[in-house]
Amino acid sequence: MIELIEDFELLDAFLITIxxxxxxxxFSLILGTIIAILRLAPVRVLNTAGTAYVTLLxxxxxxxxxxxxSLGLWGQLGIEPASRDxxxxxxxxxxxxxVLGLTVYHAAFVCxxxxxxxxxxxxxxxxAARSIGLTFAQxxxxxxxxxxxxxxxxxxxxxxxxxxxxxxxxxxxxxxEAAYALRNMIEFRPDVLLTAFxxxxxGFVILTLPMGLLISWLSGRLAVRR
Numbered sequence: 620m621i622e623l624i625e626d627f628e629l630l631d632a633f634l635i636t637i638x639x640x641x642x643x644x645x646f647s648l649i650l651g652t653i654i655a656i657l658r659l660a661p662v663r664v665l666n667t668a669g670t671a672y673v674t675l676l677x678x679x680x681x682x683x684x685x686x687x688x689s690l691g692l693w694g695q696l697g698i699e700p701a702s703r704d705x706x707x708x709x710x711x712x713x714x715x716x717x718v719l720g721l722t723v724y725h726a727a728f729v730c731x732x733x734x735x736x737x738x739x740x741x742x743x744x745x746x747a748a749r750s751i752g753l754t755f756a757q758x759x760x761x762x763x764x765x766x767x768x769x770x771x772x773x774x775x776x777x778x779x780x781x782x783x784x785x786x787x788x789x790x791x792x793x794x795x796e797a798a799y800a801l802r803n804m805i806e807f808r809p810d811v812l813l814t815a816f817x818x819x820x821x822g823f824v825i826l827t828l829p830m831g832l833l834i835s836w837l838s839g840r841l842a843v844r845r
Contacts, residue, residue, distance in 0.1 A: 632800035647728075776838070
């Protein structure tokens with residue numbers, strides 16, 4: 620096992636997996652919050668746009684989205700979120716395109732998680748906010764969203780765990796993360812196939828198990844008391 624870790628640079632591969640997960644989680648949380656606000660906004664056009672985004676992205680395979688970022692955005696449209704002057708241009712490009720794909724996909728699930736949090740808030744609180752003269756934006760900022768985030772800790776945590784595991788899809792555009800290392804092990808060391816699968820599976824358990832425990836603790840600690 621130690622030999623596999625050293626020969627195929629598994630620690631570096633999992634470091635890239637962690638970076639993918641962290642950046643994608645950050646951006647999907649931001650984008651998902653914006654989409655959730657669109658779905659809550661008292662404007663039909665914004666509601667429609669938010670609903671269309673969630674419906675389209677949730678029903679599109681993640682692999683297709685990741686491949687589109689490379690073949691579509693870069694290959695056809697020439698969008699390059701990396702500098703060609705860099706010695707690591709291709710590596711940086713593929714990594715950032717993977718982050719983009721993971722972000723836009725999981726933002727739809729973040730949005731739905733936040734909406735589930737909003738549903739835990741009594742309607743009377745929003746009505747009370749309006750009755751004291753708060754605007755929609757002020758109600759969101761001071762009343763709705765703080766409670767929505769607390770009520771959505773568990774579903775948001777589940778989205779983040781799923782995102783971490785879904786980083787393996789980035790192998791489709793050549794990002795050298797954990798699944799990329801597994802593919803190399805299968806190709807060059809088929810004699811240790813079961814060990815290779817075990818090592819990669821163990822790595823993801825080590826990544827996601829603490830997240831699950833943290834989410835459970837936060838859910839109990841920050842839950843809104845009624």
